[in-house]
Amino acid sequence: MALLSAVSSLLPFSCNKLERRNFKNGSAIKVAVVGCGYGGVELAATISERLQDRGTVQAINVSKSILTSAPDGNRVAAMKVLASRKVELLLGYLVRCIKRATDSEEEDGEGGYMLELEPTEKGVESQVIEADMVLWTVGTKPLLTELEQPSGGPSVLPLNVRGQAETDETLRVKGHPRIFALGDSSSLRDSNGKLLPTTAQVAFQEADFTGWNIWAAINNRPLLPFRFQNLGEMMTLGRYDAAISPSFIEGLTLDGPVGHAARKLAYLIRLPTDEHRFKVGVSWFAKSAVESVALLQSNLAKVFSSS
Numbered sequence: 001m002a003l004l005s006a007v008s009s010l011l012p013f014s015c016n017k018l019e020r021r022n023f024k025n026g027s028a029i030k031v032a033v034v035g036c037g038y039g040g041v042e043l044a045a046t047i048s049e050r051l052q053d054r055g056t057v058q059a060i061n062v063s064k065s066i067l068t069s070a071p072d073g074n075r076v077a078a079m080k081v082l083a084s085r086k087v088e089l090l091l092g093y094l095v096r097c098i099k100r101a102t103d104s105e106e107e108d109g110e111g112g113y114m115l116e117l118e119p120t121e122k123g124v125e126s127q128v129i130e131a132d133m134v135l136w137t138v139g140t141k142p143l144l145t146e147l148e149q150p151s152g153g154p155s156v157l158p159l160n161v162r163g164q165a166e167t168d169e170t171l172r173v174k175g176h177p178r179i180f181a182l183g184d185s186s187s188l189r190d191s192n193g194k195l196l197p198t199t200a201q202v203a204f205q206e207a208d209f210t211g212w213n214i215w216a217a218i219n220n221r222p223l224l225p226f227r228f229q230n231l232g233e234m235m236t237l238g239r240y241d242a243a244i245s246p247s248f249i250e251g252l253t254l255d256g257p258v259g260h261a262a263r264k265l266a267y268l269i270r271l272p273t274d275e276h277r278f279k280v281g282v283s284w285f286a287k288s289a290v291e292s293v294a295l296l297q298s299n300l301a302k303v304f305s306s307s
Contacts, residue, residue, distance in 0.1 A: 028054060028055045028056060029051055029054060029055030029056070029132050029133075030055060030056055030058070030112075030129075030130055030131045030132050030133075031047050031051070031055060031056070031057045031058070031131060031132065031133045031134075031135070032057075032058050032059075032060060032113075032115055032129060032131035032133070032134045032135070033047070033057065033058070033059045033060065033135045033137065034060050034095055034115075034134065034135065034136045034137060034138055035060070035061060035136065035137035035138040035139070036059050036060075036061035036063070036065075036066035036067065036089070036091070037067065037068075037069075037137065037138075037139075038067065038070065038199075038235050039137040040059060040061070040066075040135070040137035040138075041059070041066055041067060041078050041082070041235065041237075042235055042236050042237065043135055043137060044057050044059045044082060044087050045078070045081050045082060045085065045087070045236075045237040045238050045241070046236070046237075046238055046239075047135075048082070048085035048086070048087050049085060049238040049239065049241075056086070056088065057085075057086075057087045057088070058087070058088045058089075058090055058129060058131070059082070059087055059088070059089050059090065060090045060091075060093055060095060060115075060117065061089070061090070061091050061092075061093070062092070062093065062094045062120055063091065063092070064091050064092045065091065066078060066079065066082075066089065066091070069197060070233060070235075070245075071232075071233055071245040071253065072253075073243065073245045073251070073252070073253025073255075074233055074234075074235060074243045074244075074245050074253060076253070077237070077243035077253060077255035077256075077259070078235065078237060078243065080255075081237045081238065081241055090117060090127070090129075092119055092120050092121055092124065093117040093118065093119055093120065093127065094117070094118050094120060095115055095116070095117060095118075096116045096117065096118040096126075097114075097115070097116040098113055098114070098115050098116075098134060099113065099114050100112070100113060100114070101113060101114050101130060112130055112131065112132050113130070113131050113132075113134050114128060114129075114130055115128065115129050115130075115131060115134065116128050117129065139162075140184055140198060141162070141163045142163050142164055142165075142184045142185040144157055144159065144163065144164075144165060144181075144185060157173060157176065157179075158173070158174050158175060159187075160187045162187070164181075164184070164185060164186060164187035165179075165181040165185055165186060165187060166187050167180075167181050167186050167187060167188050169188070169225040169226055170209075170213050170223040170224065170225055170226065171186060171188065171206060171209060171210050171213060171226055172213070172217075172223070177217070178217070180210050180213060180214060182203060182206035182207060182209075182210045183198070183202070183203035183206060183207075184198045184203070186206065188206075188226065190228060196228055199233075201230075201231060201233075202228060204270070205226075205228060205229065206226060209224055209226045212224055230247045231246065231247055231248075232244065232245050232246035232247040232248070233245055234259070234262075234263045234266060235263075236260075236263065237255075239291075240256075240257050240260050241255070241256055241257070241259070241260055242255070242256075242259040242260040242262070242263040243255040243259045244259050244262045244263050244266065264284060267280070268280060268281060
């Protein structure tokens with residue numbers, strides 16, 4: 001999640017550079033997003049909204065569908081938004097190679113890229129696409145280092161194939177009673193044996209249990225087993241578009257501006273203190289006011305220029 005936030009904060013700067021460069025030569029901006037999980041779909045929707053007719057966005061996924069683990073309502077809402085913004089979906093492909101389009105970089109250091117796509121099904125031809133920007137969103141890997149035992153020998157944490165630490169139901173790492181793991185670093189299964197997703201919702205709930213269990217372990221109190229409470233899933237699909245599927249109403253999905261408002265409300269409710277809620281709420285209100293004024297000025301300028 002932190003990585004996705006960092007990428008999102010750098011996107012306006014990168015897009016500005018591409019827009020200035022491509023404005024000079026009159027070419028459209030080409031963006032390739034690899035991976036169609038929540039991160040990839042959100043980025044594809046946001047970038048295509050910004051570029052509009054000044055560029056194209058291609059989203060590549062190894063699966064034949066997007067958002068494979070998401071509720072159906074969120075997937076349908078995302079497909080509708082991506083289609084309306086003319087995002088090209090290249091499904092059933094994996095990226096075999098990424099290389100520069102030319103041997104030498106351009107003057108501004110931003111040369112294009114060539115992506116070689118290999119199909120996952122037999123009988124489908126490979127593809128080669130060009131892109132000015134490549135955004136890689138295919139999964140995350142926790143950086144768990146080796147721990148040193150008091151004797152000096154290395155003590156390797158029990159990791160699964162995804163690089164997550166194997167934990168018991170109290171979020172304590174197996175074989176290491178003084179180490180706890182949560183969030184992307186934790187490998188924990190629900191009552192049905194299914195691995196919990198690496199989402200902010202899971203990590204947020206695990207944090208409360210981990211804090212209590214660390215205190216309980218220090219004070220010789222019983223540790224609490226973690227039980228994930230699924231509250232639903234939500235995603236942003238642009239400045240004023242979002243989708244939210246609450247778990248307490250089966251089959252309900254709020255999308256578009258209504259979903260956008262519901263998503264912000266959910267974030268406000270989940271913030272830890274009233275002070276946080278007030279500051280974030282004021283920030284959102286101020287940003288909306290500035291954007292509304294800018295939109296009004298833009299519309300007035302168009303009216304006066306056409307008259």
